[in-house]
Amino acid sequence: LSVFSNLDPFFEKMDAIKTQRDALMEKLRNFDFVTLVHPSDTNFVLFQIPVYAKEIYKTMAEKGVVVRYRGDQMHCLDCIRATVGTARENEAFLSLLPKVYKEVVQRSSG
16 A cells, blocks of 8 residues: 555654653643643543633633633543644743743732
């Protein structure tokens, strides 16, 4: 089959995604407001932000970074799912997330 004749681009893309995923997970673990980063073998990461996850999800979308709220799924209390992107996309996400967290907390406090 011709589909199997040139798998190099596929494996290169897969390696890039895995590298970006691992870096993304490590950086999420360093945020003090992220209490859990679930293990992942996929092209997305699932992480927990207690209390504010749903509001963070909404605010991120309003600012142009789409993540998914998964807090209503079984075993995913206060969880957000982010798709692994390019290095540039991931850095934009990681730069915006703490700003949004701070904004949401301040808005919620009063």
